[in-house]
Structures are given as C-alpha cells and as structure tokens.
Amino acid sequence: MVGQDEISLEELKRLADTAGVKVLKKLMQRRFVINPAFYIGKGKLKELKHLVFENGANLVIFDNELTPAQFRNLENFLETRVVDRTQLILDIFAQHAHTRESKLQVELAQLQYLLPRLTGKGEELSRLGGGIGTRGPGETKLEIDRRRIEKRIYKLKQELKNVKKNRQIQRKSRKDPVVALVGYTNAGKSTLLNTLTNANTEVADKLFATLDSTLRRLTLPFGKQIIISDTVGFIKKLPHQLVASFQATLEEIKEADILLHVVDSSEPELENHIKVVNAVLKELGVFHKEKIMVLNKIDRLEKGQLLDLGIKYPRAVPVSALSGKCIDNLMGKICEIMLNEMTTVHLKIPYHEAGWINTIHHQGLVLKEKYVNDSIIIKATIPTELANRLKKYTY
Structure with a gap:
C-alpha cells in the first residue's frame, strides 16, 4: 500500500513537471524529529x-x-540551489499569471514569503539566477532591502484593495444567482465550465492552469439565468500567502449562492482531495453554503468503481x-435547489413603484405581465427573500 509520504512526493513531482523542471531522482526520509540545521539527517544529506x-x-x-x-545550510553543503514546496507553487502561479490582478496577487505572495527570509541572505541574494523561486518579482527586486520590499508589499495591498472594491461594484450590478466551481487543482472545473456554458476557457492537463476568476452566464431549463464562476484550484499544503493574496479572487466563492465541489472521481487520493478542499472552504468561512458534489471524469471508471462511489457519496452527481x-442530471440538481429557494407570486405594482419590475426580471422568471390603468399586474417565480419584500403588492 502506497503511503501518504510517497503520494505527497509524487504530487511534488507533478508540480515540478508543471513548473518545467526535469525530475532526475526522488529521495525520501521518514524522521520523527526534524534536523533544525538541515531538515534531513546527516546520512541522508x-x-x-x-x-x-x-x-x-x-x-x-x-x-x-524550510527555514532560512x-x-x-543546505545550499552551502549541496553547492546547488534549494527550494521548497511553497516556492515551487509560487513559481507555478507566477508562470500562469496573465492578468494584472493575478500578477499583483502572485507578486504579493512571493514578497510576503521572501520578507522573513531576508535575514543573512546578503551574498546569496546577489548570486540568485532565474528559474524556480525567482520568477515574479524578478532578480532586481530580490536584491532590494527590507524597507523597499515592505513598501512594495504595502503598495500591492493598496492596489488589491482597489481591485476588491471594483469587484464589489461589479457584483452589486449583478442580479443573477452565482454558482461557483471549487475543487482540487486539475479536477476538471474549467472543462465543466466550458461544457455547461459553451465557453472557451483554457483547459490543460496540468496543475493550476486557471488562476483568474472566469464568469459565464447560463440559462437553466426553466428559463432562469445564473452566473457560473470558475477560479483557482486548491492543493494540499497550499501556501497561506497565496490564500491571503487571492482574497479578492476568492471573494467570488464567498458571494456564491451554490458551490459545485468538482472532484476527480478517477483520482486514487479522492478522499484526501475532498478533505483538503473542505479545509480551505472552512478557512474561507463558506463551508456552510449549499454544495453539490460533482464526481467528474466518470468516463475513466469501471462500472463497479462508479457503483462504489455512488454508495459512498449518495448525494453526489456523477458526470463526465x-x-x-x-x-x-447536474443541471436538474441546480434547478431543484434554485426552485426550492423561489416562490411564484401574483403582484399588482403601481406605476410609481415600477422600479421593482426590473428587479423581478433580473432575479426571477416572469410568467405573465400586464399593464393596466394604474399599475402593472405580474406573475413571476422569484427568490423567496424578494417575495417577502414585495408582500404588500400581492394581488
């Protein structure tokens, strides 16, 4: 039976492949006590x-x-560059950051990681070359002093605050419910977005192919429009600097009405991946939200495997x-949840209150609309919360 250490090391290899690193050898050591000087024991070193x-x-x-x-100590002894998992993930994010927002977020995460590690770097910083651990801020920025890095971090945070404000303004202008795709990296969220909405989002069989939040509109079978949101995937030991830096992007998850938790059903570590995603959702404070687990990639499963998953996760929706x-089936489940939170109303709204008509059209499904002498008579299926606000117009 393959242990968790071997699985984690194999995932590290996939991360290295994604970063463009050719892996030559893998080495593992199990220790109950970490060597404070070299992390690993002297023999393994x-x-x-x-x-x-x-x-x-x-x-x-x-x-x-690793500590600074x-x-x-490792670089001096091994006479070569050393990076850790966090640096590797940060580098992958730097490679995949294409928009101004994601570049700001990645640079902030990298500088926050670098700042406490500046002590005693002196000579080492001056000889850093390109490659893993140096992309993003770049060589010149890595050579600046602590004060300039702190100023840069402050400026990045201010810029991201403005990004957050702009996103909040955009959200307020949206009236349609939002369904957010969440899941472990490479679970197939972008593919699902494309299939549901006929979008052309980049799809790649690699880790963290999607960093930026992608929004697409979808009309449900009963006529209601919703917005599908896809954003960055999660991974075990996801650097806390990234979670903090990507708060503006992850707000899409916080504001969502429904979460689609996309799981790679063919993944041997499926259970652990589910736990990792749930842990991040709890950290973001959104675990309580309405969720649909989507068991993706069922085309890779044998019939018996699919039956076993159906027994283990009876409320999940299997798809390819x-x-x-x-x-x-997934569309039907989304419709079911949406309809459960909606109610059909008959309203008579005076012309001087006609602003409500636009709200009803945006948030609900209008079944009948008639203009009479002093008012508008309307029959619509709308969110229950909105129906309660419009009770006085019940007809």
Whole structure:
C-alpha cells in the first residue's frame, strides 16, 4: 500500500513537471524529529549530495517548507540551489499569471514569503539566477532591502484593495444567482465550465492552469439565468500567502449562492482531495453554503468503481465534463435547489413603484405581465427573500 509520504512526493513531482523542471531522482526520509540545521539527517544529506553530483542536478526541491537557516545550510553543503514546496507553487502561479490582478496577487505572495527570509541572505541574494523561486518579482527586486520590499508589499495591498472594491461594484450590478466551481487543482472545473456554458476557457492537463476568476452566464431549463464562476484550484499544503493574496479572487466563492465541489472521481487520493478542499472552504468561512458534489471524469471508471462511489457519496452527481455524459442530471440538481429557494407570486405594482419590475426580471422568471390603468399586474417565480419584500403588492 502506497503511503501518504510517497503520494505527497509524487504530487511534488507533478508540480515540478508543471513548473518545467526535469525530475532526475526522488529521495525520501521518514524522521520523527526534524534536523533544525538541515531538515534531513546527516546520512541522508550525504546521500543527497552524492545524487546531486552523480546526476549533474542544479536544483533540489524539498516537499515541506524550510527555514532560512536550513536553506542557507543546505545550499552551502549541496553547492546547488534549494527550494521548497511553497516556492515551487509560487513559481507555478507566477508562470500562469496573465492578468494584472493575478500578477499583483502572485507578486504579493512571493514578497510576503521572501520578507522573513531576508535575514543573512546578503551574498546569496546577489548570486540568485532565474528559474524556480525567482520568477515574479524578478532578480532586481530580490536584491532590494527590507524597507523597499515592505513598501512594495504595502503598495500591492493598496492596489488589491482597489481591485476588491471594483469587484464589489461589479457584483452589486449583478442580479443573477452565482454558482461557483471549487475543487482540487486539475479536477476538471474549467472543462465543466466550458461544457455547461459553451465557453472557451483554457483547459490543460496540468496543475493550476486557471488562476483568474472566469464568469459565464447560463440559462437553466426553466428559463432562469445564473452566473457560473470558475477560479483557482486548491492543493494540499497550499501556501497561506497565496490564500491571503487571492482574497479578492476568492471573494467570488464567498458571494456564491451554490458551490459545485468538482472532484476527480478517477483520482486514487479522492478522499484526501475532498478533505483538503473542505479545509480551505472552512478557512474561507463558506463551508456552510449549499454544495453539490460533482464526481467528474466518470468516463475513466469501471462500472463497479462508479457503483462504489455512488454508495459512498449518495448525494453526489456523477458526470463526465469532457464528454457531456450526465450533465443533464447536474443541471436538474441546480434547478431543484434554485426552485426550492423561489416562490411564484401574483403582484399588482403601481406605476410609481415600477422600479421593482426590473428587479423581478433580473432575479426571477416572469410568467405573465400586464399593464393596466394604474399599475402593472405580474406573475413571476422569484427568490423567496424578494417575495417577502414585495408582500404588500400581492394581488
């Protein structure tokens, strides 16, 4: 049976592949006590140095976060660059950041990671080259002093505050309910978005292909319009700097009416991936929201495997976002939840209160509308909360 350490190391290899690093060798050590100087034991350290020399490696990646002292000691002993999992993930984000917002967010996360590690860097900073751990802020920014980095962090936070304000203004102008896609990275969220809305969002079989929030409109079978939102995927040991920096983007999840938790049903670590996503949702304070678990990629499963998952997750909706199989079942589930939160009303609204008509059209489904002498008579299916506000116009 494959242990959690082996699984984590294999995921680290996938991260390295995504970052464009050629993996030559993998090495693992189980220790109950972490070596404060080198993280790993001295015997394993010598073995690692031999592997570096033997394979001509110019980079060593550790699966856990290292302290500044450990970085310095390891680089001096191994005579090569050393990065940890956090730096690797930050680098992948830097590579995949295309919009101004995502570039700001990634740079902030990188500088926040770098700031406490400046002590004693001196000479090491001056010899940093390109590659993992140096993308994003760039070489010149890595050589500036602590005060300038702190000023840059402050400026980035102010710019992201403005981004957040603009997003809030945009959200206020939206009247349609929002359904947010969440899930472990590479679970197929972007593919599902494309299938549901006929969008052309980038789809790639790699980790963190999507960083920026993507919004697409979708008309449900009963006529109601909703907005589908896709955003960054989660991963085990997701750097807290990224969660903090991407708050503006992750607001889309906080504001959503329904969460679609997309799971790769063919993933051997499915249960652990679900736990990781649930942990991040709790951290964001949105775990209580209405959720639909979507078991994606069922086209990769045997019939028996699908039956087993159906027993284990009876409320989940199995689909294949790639082929479109069972997408109608998912649409039906979304409709069911939406209709449960809506009610049909007959209203008589005076002309001087006609502003409500626009709200009803945006938030509900108008079934009948008639203009008479002094008012507008309307029959519509609208959110229950809105129906309560319009009770005095009941006809």
